[in-house]
Amino acid sequence: MDNKQRQWPLDRRAVIKLLGDCGIQATQQRIDIAQILFHQPQHLSADQILKTVNESRPSVSKATVYNTLGLFADKGLVRQVIVDPSRVFYDSNTSEHHHLYDIDHGTLTDIAPEQLTVSGMPALPDGMVTEGIDVIIRVRSE
Amino acid sequence: MDNKQRQWPLDRRAVIKLLGDCGIQATQQRIDIAQILFHQPQHLSADQILKTVNESRPSVSKATVYNTLGLFADKGLVRQVIVDPSRVFYDSNTSEHHHLYDIDHGTLTDIAPEQLTVSGMPALPDGMVTEGIDVIIRVRSE
């Protein structure tokens, strides 16, 4: 579901529609979280989202943040990015692209698919279904 | 250091030499851990190594396992593989290759570099030094 281009930033209305289109009940908490994520294409950790969403006043619990991010990832609304052993990033941009990860600063940057090509997908054993291909360039920048 | 082909399995003598060549003091604990890793090209988590090394009788502490794996990774003897949010794998094969990760079973398999080509390395911002490029094919196999 939903790996199309988006029009940034998504406002409240657009977010509600997006959730609806994916069969996700648009509760207040989910809308809040989605609005943070879909403000722009970005990479946020669960902890960053938890902090941001409760900035003005506490409104969403830790459990719900994790539940919601898991749900969004399942539905294909966001993409998990696993580059840092200590936390998962959630990428609000689900159109095809690669990543550059700065080990020293813990920051993620997008690499456009035109800039880097992966060719020659090997045949998979029976019963295996490709879920995705991750290409990560790891850099140091001290 | 040391991303060359190895001759599997490495016996005790070969392991001691390998450590020496990398400027690592060959203590009993490090030899034990290295022997497990370099028995064959494989992907092991810290926890798996801790269990294996203490199988017959307790001989290496948790702290030392983590210290040692960190040291081996720094020296380029093993390669960290970050594909699973819950644990880091250490790959005893440091020659160039890619990975296939089975999400449902949590298992890693190698993909030979000939089978999959990455072309068009983008120019990096000033001061950034490439540490490595990871290509991971994620599959489900329920």
Add this chain to the structure above:
DNA sequence: ATATTAATTAGACTTTGTCTAATTAATAGG
């Protein structure tokens, strides 16, 4: 309105990994 189902929550819990301060082992020099 009300029954039923779905979502949220606090807080306990698990797991991976880190840190510290103290002990033990290894090395170098005489």
Add this chain to the structure above:
DNA sequence: CCTATTAATTAGACAAAGTCTAATTAATAT
């Protein structure tokens, strides 16, 4: 070989990310 010095190991406390549970609250449908 003994001894000083340095390096490695250790137990156990700790930290942080994420999960789980059982109870509450909100949403939906009838």
